[in-house]
Amino acid sequence: MGIVYKKYLQVENGEKILVCNTCKTHFATYEHILSKQFFGQYGKAYLFSNVINVYTGEAEDRTMRTGRHTVQDIHCAECSTVVGWKYLVAYEPTERYKEGHFILERTLLNHVQM
């Protein structure tokens, strides 16, 4: 895996950011949320355009309600908790907008206000 350098999000005062519920590592801002209409293993999940301080696992094919996708689990860089997944390939043309984007499970997130 190599060394993961922990980064911090640059945000305005008062802006909320999404962090790891276990270790409070920064993941994303609310502006990175593309959709809140997703479901993960534990319930509600959000689709993000970008997430920082995570590393990816092995690529594998999974069949979801919206068809077959190649995905990688994403782990928190600090505590290694699996917090969601990244879409690499969507086989259904209507699902291609997800490619390269990230799902984070709502229940595994917390937020802090800067």
Ligand SMILES: [Zn+2]
């Ligand atoms: Zn963590």
